[in-house]
Structures are given as C-alpha cells and as structure tokens.
Amino acid sequence: MALKVGDYKTDVHNDWCPGCGDFGIVNAIQMALAEMEIPRHQSAIFSGIGCSGKTSHFINVFGVHTLHGRVLPFAQGAKISNPNLEIIAVGGDGDGLGIGAGHFVAAGRRNVNMTYIIFDNAVYGLTKGQASPTLKLGEKTKSLPTPNTNYDVNPIGLAIASGFTFAARGYSYDVRQLKNLIIAAVRHKGLAFLDVLQPCPTYNDINTKDWFSGEDRIDETTKKPMPRIYKLEDTDYDPVVHYSDETELNQKKTQAIVKSLEWDSKIPTGIFYKNELITPYTRRLTDKIPNYVENPSALQNISKNNVPITKINQILDSYKV
Amino acid sequence: MVSDFTWMIGGPQGSGVETAANIFSQVFSKMGYQIFGKREYYSNIKGEHSYFAVRISDKKIRSSVKGTNMLIAFDAETIFRHVDDVLENGIIIYDSTLENMKISDVITFENDFKDRLENILKSKNKESNVKGMLELASENGVTIHSVSFRSLLTELSEKLENPRIKNMSRMFNVLGVSLSLGLLMIPSEKLTESINSIFSKKKSIADMNVSAANFAYNYAAAKFDEPNFKFKAKEIEENTLLVQGYYGTSLGKIIAGCRFQSYYPITPATDESNFLETNEILEINEDRPGSTLVIQTEDEISAIGMAIGSSLTGVRSATCTSGPGFVLMAECLSWAGINEVPVVITFYQRSGPSTGLPTRHGQDDLLCAINSGVGEFPRIVYASGNVSDSFYDTTQVFNYADIFQIPVIHMLDKFIASSVTTCQRFDETKVNIDRGKLLDEIPSDNYRRFAHTEDGISPRSKLGLENGIFWNTGDESDIQGHISEDPVNRIQMMDKRQSRLDYILEKIPESEQIVKHSEGDFCIVSWGSTQGPILDTIEMLKNEGINIGFVEIKLLHPFPKELLKKSLSNSKTIIDIEANYTGQLGSLIRQNLEKDPNYYILKFTGRPMTCTELYDTLKKIINNNAEKREVLTYGA
Numbered sequence: 040m041a042l043k044v045g046d047y048k049t050d051v052h053n054d055w056c057p058g059c060g061d062f063g064i065v066n067a068i069q070m071a072l073a074e075m076e077i078p079r080h081q082s083a084i085f086s087g088i089g090c091s092g093k094t095s096h097f098i099n100v101f102g103v104h105t106l107h108g109r110v111l112p113f114a115q116g117a118k119i120s121n122p123n124l125e126i127i128a129v130g131g132d133g134d135g136l137g138i139g140a141g142h143f144v145a146a147g148r149r150n151v152n153m154t155y156i157i158f159d160n161a162v163y164g165l166t167k168g169q170a171s172p173t174l175k176l177g178e179k180t181k182s183l184p185t186p187n188t189n190y191d192v193n194p195i196g197l198a199i200a201s202g203f204t205f206a207a208r209g210y211s212y213d214v215r216q217l218k219n220l221i222i223a224a225v226r227h228k229g230l231a232f233l234d235v236l237q238p239c240p241t242y243n244d245i246n247t248k249d250w251f252s253g254e255d256r257i258d259e260t261t262k263k264p265m266p267r268i269y270k271l272e273d274t275d276y277d278p279v280v281h282y283s284d285e286t287e288l289n290q291k292k293t294q295a296i297v298k299s300l301e302w303d304s305k306i307p308t309g310i311f312y313k314n315e316l317i318t319p320y321t322r323r324l325t326d327k328i329p330n331y332v333e334n335p336s337a338l339q340n341i342s343k344n345n346v347p348i349t350k351i352n353q354i355l356d357s358y359k360v
Numbered sequence: 361m362v363s364d365f366t367w368m369i370g371g372p373q374g375s376g377v378e379t380a381a382n383i384f385s386q387v388f389s390k391m392g393y394q395i396f397g398k399r400e401y402y403s404n405i406k407g408e409h410s411y412f413a414v415r416i417s418d419k420k421i422r423s424s425v426k427g428t429n430m431l432i433a434f435d436a437e438t439i440f441r442h443v444d445d446v447l448e449n450g451i452i453i454y455d456s457t458l459e460n461m462k463i464s465d466v467i468t469f470e471n472d473f474k475d476r477l478e479n480i481l482k483s484k485n486k487e488s489n490v491k492g493m494l495e496l497a498s499e500n501g502v503t504i505h506s507v508s509f510r511s512l513l514t515e516l517s518e519k520l521e522n523p524r525i526k527n528m529s530r531m532f533n534v535l536g537v538s539l540s541l542g543l544l545m546i547p548s549e550k551l552t553e554s555i556n557s558i559f560s561k562k563k564s565i566a567d568m569n570v571s572a573a574n575f576a577y578n579y580a581a582a583k584f585d586e587p588n589f590k591f592k593a594k595e596i597e598e599n600t601l602l603v604q605g606y607y608g609t610s611l612g613k614i615i616a617g618c619r620f621q622s623y624y625p626i627t628p629a630t631d632e633s634n635f636l637e638t639n640e641i642l643e644i645n646e647d648r649p650g651s652t653l654v655i656q657t658e659d660e661i662s663a664i665g666m667a668i669g670s671s672l673t674g675v676r677s678a679t680c681t682s683g684p685g686f687v688l689m690a691e692c693l694s695w696a697g698i699n700e701v702p703v704v705i706t707f708y709q710r711s712g713p714s715t716g717l718p719t720r721h722g723q724d725d726l727l728c729a730i731n732s733g734v735g736e737f738p739r740i741v742y743a744s745g746n747v748s749d750s751f752y753d754t755t756q757v758f759n760y761a762d763i764f765q766i767p768v769i770h771m772l773d774k775f776i777a778s779s780v781t782t783c784q785r786f787d788e789t790k791v792n793i794d795r796g797k798l799l800d801e802i803p804s805d806n807y808r809r810f811a812h813t814e815d816g817i818s819p820r821s822k823l824g825l826e827n828g829i830f831w832n833t834g835d836e837s838d839i840q841g842h843i844s845e846d847p848v849n850r851i852q853m854m855d856k857r858q859s860r861l862d863y864i865l866e867k868i869p870e871s872e873q874i875v876k877h878s879e880g881d882f883c884i885v886s887w888g889s890t891q892g893p894i895l896d897t898i899e900m901l902k903n904e905g906i907n908i909g910f911v912e913i914k915l916l917h918p919f920p921k922e923l924l925k926k927s928l929s930n931s932k933t934i935i936d937i938e939a940n941y942t943g944q945l946g947s948l949i950r951q952n953l954e955k956d957p958n959y960y961i962l963k964f965t966g967r968p969m970t971c972t973e974l975y976d977t978l979k980k981i982i983n984n985n986a987e988k989r990e991v992l993t994y995g996a
C-alpha cells in the first residue's frame with residue numbers, strides 16, 4: 040500500500056512560533072519521503088538541539104533527537120553500521136556550524152552516503168536570538184545588544200572545502216523546490232549537504248520572508264517586488280562534475296563557492312555542486328572489508344543459543360609459547 | 361638454580377628497547393618460565409628515556425619487584441637512571457664508549473633529577489660521570505661488563521663482509537639482549553628462534569639480526585666470566601600464552617561480538633583499537649566472514665556519538681579512551697543514560713590531572729568515571745585486575761550493557777595495557793552472550809520503546825526493525841520517546857531508570873561484583889590492576905606464615921555496599937590500596953560503609969606498585985609502625 044504524506048506525520052504538538060520557516064522544511068521532508076516511497080522503518084531522522092532539533096518528533100519514521108552539535112556523529116555511526124537505512128540528519132546553523140563545526144568538516148572528509156540539512160536562520164532560535172555563525176558581520180538582529188562582531192561562515196563553501204560531494208541551498212517557503220532538492224540529496228551517492236534559508240520571524244528581523252521576496256524593492260515599471268531569490272535551475276549553471284579530471288573538478292568547486300557568495304540583491308538556490316566521482320565511504324570500507332555491504336555490522340550474527348560464534352583460536356595460537 | 365630474576369634494558373625511545381625485551385621474554389617463556397614485563401616511557405617519540413624490566417620466575421608472578429638483577433645500557437642516561445636499581449650480586453653490561461659521559465652531557469634529564477644525582481655522587485666522592493656511577497655499583501658488589509657495542513658491529517661487518525652493518529647502531533638492542541643471553545648461557549637456538557618469529561615479516565632483516573645476535577652471544581659466552589645465575593629449561597605449562605596487556609579487552613571485544621568501535625587516538629588506549637582494526641575481518645563459525653568496523657573519529661565526542669548511533673541499530677558497539685577523552689564524552693554518556701542505550705566505554709586510565717603524566721600509570725579516574733555526566737542516570741563502572749580477567753570481563757560488560765540497557769564503563773589502566781605476561785590461554789568456551797531484551801521481530805504496530813515493565817526494562821527495538829519505530833531525545837520523554845515535561849511522567853521515568861541500580865546489584869552474581877581472594881585479620885581492599893602486586897605480596901607474606909585478606913572490588917558502581925560489608929565482617933584492620941593520591945575507593949567505602957579504612961597505601965608517581973614495596977609497607981602495618989597514609993615512591 041502506497042504511503043501518503045500524512046503517514047509520515049506524527050500527532051506530536053508542534054510548538055514552533057507561528058510563521059516559522061521550520062514548518063516548510065518539515066513538510067518538504069515528509070513529502071520527499073512519501074514521493075520516494077521509503078518504508079517508514081527503513082528511514083531515520085537524526086536531529087541536533089535547537090528549534091530545528093525538534094523536527095525528528097514530527098516525522099513518523101525513526102527519530103533520534105541527539106545533542107547540541109552532535110547530530111552528525113550519531114547519524115554516521117548508525118548509517119555506517121547499517122547502510123540499508125535512509126538517514127537524514129537535520130539541525131540548526133548554530134548546531135552544525137558553531138558547536139558542531141568540527142564534525143561538519145570531518146563528515147565531509149568521510150563522505151558517508153546520507154543527507155544533512157541545516158536550518159539556516161542566522162540566529163540561535165531556541166536560546167532566544169543570539170548571533171549564529173551565519174549572521175553577517177555588523178548586523179544587529181532583534182535581540183542582539185550590539186551589532187555582530189564576527190564574520191559569517193559560508194555553509195556551501197565550507198561544505199565543498201570539507202569534501203561534501205553534494206551542496207545545495209533551498210528556501211523554506213518554496214516547499215516544492217525544497218522537496219525536490221531533498222530527493223536529489225537523498226538519491227545522491229555520497230554525503231549531501233542542504234543549506235535551507237529559514238526565516239525566523241521571532242528573532243531575525245533582517246532576513247525576513249518579506250526581505251527574501253523583495254517587498255522592500257519595488258520595480259519602478261511593474262510596481263511589483265523584485266525577489267532576491269532566484270533558482271540556479273532557471274539559469275545555465277551546471278553543478279555536476281562529469282569527468283575524473285582535476286581541471287574540471289577545480290572549476291566546478293570554484294564556481295560553486297563563487298556562486299554561493301552572491302547575497303543581498305541576488306540569492307541563488309538549487310544545486311551548487313554535485314560530484315559522484317569521489318568514492319563514497321561505503322566503497323572505502325568495501326575495499327578493505329569485501330562483504331561489508333551484504334553483511335554490515337547490524338546484520339551480523341554474533342552468537343547462536345547464547346554461544347559466541349566468532350573464532351579467535353588462530354589469533355590465540357599466534358601467542359602460544 | 362635461579363627462581364626469580366629481573367632483567368632490565370634501557371635506551372632512548374625509538375632504539376628498540378621493546379624489541380629486545382620481547383626477545384628476552386620469548387626466550388624465557390619458551391624455557392618454561394613465567395614472565396612479567398613492564399614498559400616505562402616518556403610522552404615522546406624519539407630520544408627520551410624508556411626502559412623495559414622483565415621479571416622471570418618458575419612460579420606464577422603478577423608484578424614487578426624493586427630492583428633488577430641485570431641491567432643492559434647502551435646509552436649514558438640508562439646508567440645514570442638505573443645503576444642504583446641493580447641489586448647486590450647483580451650484573452651490568454654497558455657500552456664502554458660511554459665511560460666518560462658526564463651528567464651534564466645528557467640533555468634529556470629534568471633539572472631536578474640532575475641536581476639530585478650530582479649531589480649523590482658528590483656526597484660519595486665520585487666523579488659526576490658514567491665511571492663514577494659504575495664505581496658506586498661496583499662497591500655494592502655488582503659485576504660490571506664493559507663492551508664496545510660499536511666495535512662489535514665493526515667486527516661483525518668485517519666478518520660478514522657487509523660494510524653497512526658497521527653503522528647500524530639500531531642493532532644495539534639486539535646486541536644487548538644477545539650479550540645477556542650469552543652471559544647467562546641460555547641455549548642459543550632459543551634466541552635464533554625468537555628473533556625469527558619477531559622479524560618474521562622480513563626475512564633479510566631477520567637474517568641480519570640473527571647473525572648479529574649469534575655474534576654477540578658467542579662474544580659474551582667466550583669473554584665474560586660465568587655468572588652466579590643459572591637457568592634450566594623446564595616443561596612449558598600447557599596452554600601458556602605470552603601476551604601484551606591490551607590483548608585481553610581486544611580479544612574479549614571480538615568474541616563478545618562487538619562489531620563497531622570508534623575512537624580518537626590517546627595513550628594508552630589506542631593499542632586496542634589498532635588491534636581490532638588489524639584483525640577487522642573475522643572468522644565466523646559456519647558462516648561468512650564477519651567484520652569489526654573501527655572508525656578513527658575527529659574527537660572523543662564523535663567517538664562516543666558514533667558508538668551510540670551504532671548501538672541504536674542493534675550492534676554491540678564500544679569506544680576506547682583514557683581520562684582526557686572520557687571527560688569529553690560526558691554529555692553523550694548522559695544521552696545514552698536517559699535513552700537507555702547499551703554502549704561500552706573501555707577506559708584505560710593514565711595519570712592526571714589534565715594530561716598529567718600522559719604515558720604513566722594511574723588509577724585516579726574512578727570517581728570521574730562514576731560521576732561524569734549531566735544529571736542522574738544509571739551506569740555500571742566495572743574494573744578488571746589483570747589481562748586474563750580483562751578478557752572475560754569484557755565479554756561480561758557487553759552482557760551487562762545489553763541486559764540493563766545502560767552505558768558500561770570498563771576500567772583498566774596503563775599498567776595493564778603495557779605489561780607483557782605469560783598467562784593461561786583465554787577459554788572461549790567460558791564466554792556466553794546475553795543480549796537482554798533486544799528484539800529481532802515485532803509483530804504489530806503498537807510498540808513503545810520505553811514501555812513500563814515489571815523489572816523496569818523495556819523490550820528494545822533497533823533502527824530498521826519493522827513495526828519497531830521509536831523516538832529518542834536527550835530531553836525527558838514519554839514511553840514513545842517524545843519530549844515530555846509532565847511531572848508525573850517525570851517521576852515514573854526517573855524511577856524506571858534509577859531502579860536499575862538496585863536491580864543490577866540483585867542480578868549480577870556476587871562473585872562478579874567482589875572477589876574475595878583471601879581472608880585475614882588484616883584485610884586489603886582494592887580495585888583494578890593493583891591486584892597483581894597485592895597477590896604477589898600476599899604470597900610472600902604467606903611464606904612467612906602471615907595470612908592477609910584481600911577483597912577486590914570489581915563492580916564499583918552501583919556500589920555493592922552490603923556485599924562488601926559482609927566480605928569485611930571478619931577483618932579487624934582494613935587497608936585500602938590504590939594508585940592515586942586521595943584514596944578514591946576509600947572515599948566510596950567511607951560513604952557507603954560509614955567506616956574509614958584503617959590504612960591507605962597509595963602511589964601516584966605514575967610508576968606501578970612493586971610487590972617489594974607493598975611487602976615492606978604491609979610489614980610496617982602488621983608491626984604497628986605505619987602511618988595511616990603510606991605513600992609508595994619506587995621507580996624511575
């Protein structure tokens with residue numbers, strides 16, 4: 040029986056603020072799971088701590104709400120142990136790029152076949168609006184006593200520099216595009232990163248929904264707002280690395296980083312970079328453990344009638360006096 | 361015939377002291393002797409002083425003694441640091457070219473040590489050089505053999521017509537051990553045999569070392585006077601192994617079915633992960649090969665995070681670390697606690713605080729293991745006293761983790777990790793695997809991960825199991841795993857988790873909680889690797905007709921209060937022995953038994969206790985002239 044979007048919803052009360060961008064992201068994840076027809080028990084959402092961290096409780100698949108900044112280690116441990124699981128890790132920008140930044144970089148280097156979505160609202164929502172690593176230098180959002188003194192980190196750029204093999208950006212009020220990006224990320228063979236611009240109406244009074252849709256920029260002739268967001272798929276931008284060729288690889292990485300720096304008047308969404316020519320972690324493991332995919336840790340028998348079945352006599356023999 | 365003998369070799373890190381000791385240990389184990397070797401080294405890769413002391417005996421031994429019968433030195437530092445370790449009638453073989461080296465020539469000495477040494481030599485009217493040092497030894501009745509290691513190489517290189525050998529000072533280690541064996545008149549085939557086995561990966565290197573070994577062996581046999589020490593080969597006891605300390609937990613993990621280990625490098629824990637990765641492909645009875653995934657992570661937070669993630673898929677998973685890594689794990693540990701996740705943390709202690717003495721022994725993290733973490737949650741802290749125990753205990757801690765669905769912290773230390781001993785072959789048939797309430801199948805869709813049950817433990821699903829969907833959160837949760845701040849639910853959940861502590865004391869057999877090795881009016885209480893020196897000391901005293909009791913506490917948390925009370929009920933004087941400053945077990949005893957141990961014997965220099973110094977201190981206690989707190993200090 041085919042599952043519908045509703046089957047992926049729990050009845051847990053959602054306590055996000057009215058109008059929060061997070062709602063769109065949860066909807067998009069549920070729609071993507073339904074469209075890909077992923078059985079509920081074969082999927083798990085791992086989340087960090089923050090407003091965004093509550094996401095796992097709203098989706099009716101396995102849900103692991105971890106610790107602040109630690110979602111990637113938990114998620115990778117599960118995925119590596121059981122590669123048959125479809126794992127989506129989610130968390131805030133503070134979670135992933137502040138306290139969890141070390142894990143972000145290390146995860147990129149591993150390239151485990153899973154998806155990581157950052158809810159990028161430029162603030163620490165759950166702790167009441169402090170500056171997050173993606174808030175621009177000098178900006179002063181609502182609850183900051185003084186303007187931000189740190190330069191912002193570029194999530195797409197950091198992902199590419201760290202070795203993520205898929206980097207995309209979505210916008211939480213464009214649920215259809217976001218759903219498609221999630222599907223593309225899940226289907227990508229390797230570690231996929233998705234940075235979602237997520238307005239926080241409560242604490243971020245700069246990057247608001249109106250700001251993204253250009254309500255402050257009225258076209259003289261049409262008298263309509265000129266949206267800041269545009270889609271890479273509407274341009275001739277090609278994010279894919281097609282050949283195992285260093286020149287092309289460098290060009291695609293550079294182009295993506297340069298593209299991701301566009302801000303203020305023009306903000307691109309869509310896939311910035313995609314490279315399936317880098318070996319996923321699974322392959323790296325299979326190179327040393329040939330039957331890893333068929334017989335990963337989670338599927339191995341370790342005992343029969345409570346008696347261990349692993350043989351250690353050969354190792355012991357080598358220490359015999 | 362000699363029944364107890366210690367041989368020591370020292371040299372800069374990277375000079376192959378360990379290989380030499382390995383050869384020595386193999387040779388004597390093949391002659392039917394029991395071995396106990398310990399390795400000491402600085403936190404350094406090349407150049408700082410390291411040494412290996414190998415004790416051999418014709419009866420069971422579990423610790424080192426104070427002093428050595430023989431010392432091999434091919435650098436000046438070894439002479440300065442260890443000459444006063446050489447016992448009366450002992451032997452020193454040293455490189456004659458070092459004779460005129462002064463204390464000030466040794467750049468690796470700590471200033472304090474230098475001053476201390478110079479003062480000693482001055483007070484004895486000796487020059488502050490190697491010669492002066494050796495004169496001291498000579499006056500103490502030590503026989504000194506001087507050999508130019510360099511000339512030995514030159515002669516060998518001429519004999520083999522291989523000019524390269526002349527400069528191979530990295531073979532000094534093999535020369536040193538071979539000179540010793542030649543002097544002690546140990547059959548040379550044993551030497552050849554063990555060199556071949558140690559260098560088995562590269563034939564040309566093995567051959568060259570065998571030539572050098574035989575050359576040095578013959579030199580010593582011909583030139584040195586016959587020593588007082590005589591050894592005779594005996595029948596090798598059946599099923600004897602010669603093992604490194606960390607093999608116990610490594611092999612325990614493999615047979616227990618641990619299939620995932622994540623770690624961040626730290627001494628002395630890394631060796632275990634290395635072992636697991638080297639043996640990552642596993643032979644399985646009547647099945648395709650299995651494997652252990654060993655993942656080097658970016659830090660210890662990730663190491664435990666990954667192990668927990670793995671455990672959620674139903675895998676037996678673990679991480680292995682030392683103090684500085686363990687404290688980083690505290691937050692994740694609490695997460696495993698509130699989410700009832702079985703995970704094993706193998707904790708090889710070293711000496712703190714902070715990075716402290718990074719490559720030295722210590723038992724100063726007991727309270728840290730018991731208390732680290734956010735809030736109140738159940739855990740087990742369990743300690744092993746020797747290599748062989750650590751094998752069986754490892755298989756048990758995985759059972760505890762699964763049965764009680766909690767994190768288990770398995771305490772070991774540097775002393776165990778880096779000792780080399782003979783022991784009985786680990787017996788796989790004694791191992792059983794109990795996965796507790798882990799489910800393989802769930803028939804219908806009303807599963808609740810944290811459902812309340814009679815014994816407080818809920819049937820456990822795993823990620824990927826049909827009908828077994830659950831939620832986890834570090835927040836307090838309801839029976840499904842969704843966040844709940846309801847006060848009534850909170851009480852139920854706290855009771856559910858915390859009641860496990862009593863349940864653990866009820867379920868784990870008494871013999872696994874506390875081992876009562878012996879009884880006596882005087883009774884030692886201790887935990888972990890002090891077991892070896894304590895048992896050796898008890899035997900020494902027994903030979904004099906003195907019976908001392910010894911209660912080893914293995915389950916340290918939850919604390920087996922009633923059982924300990926019972927175990928100590930016949931003893932008048934309680935002696936707490938630990939390798940730390942404050943007596944951490946002692947504080948648990950005070951807290952739980954409302955009774956202060958009568959004596960504390962403590963050591964915190966980072967050097968393991970020897971049975972000799974324990975013996976001396978216990979004698980003082982028995983003769984009623986000890987302080988309440990006795991601090992041991994022996995060891996360079």
Ligand SMILES: Cc1ncc(C[n+]2csc(CCOP(=O)(O)OP(=O)(O)O)c2C)c(N)n1
Nearest residue numbers: 088089090091107131132133134163164165
């Ligand atoms: C170790 C730790 N430090 C601090 C906190 C407090 N804390 C909770 S959420 C949060 C920030 C959340 O910001 P972000 O990750 O951007 O998520 P958002 O709420 O914006 O979705 C912080 C600092 C914590 N839970 N754990």
Ligand code: SF4
Nearest residue numbers: 055056059090164239
């Ligand atoms: S604080 Fe911001 S991010 Fe958090 S729920 Fe409210 S609107 Fe959303």
Ligand SMILES: [Mg+2]
Nearest residue numbers: 131132162164
């Ligand atoms: Mg945020």
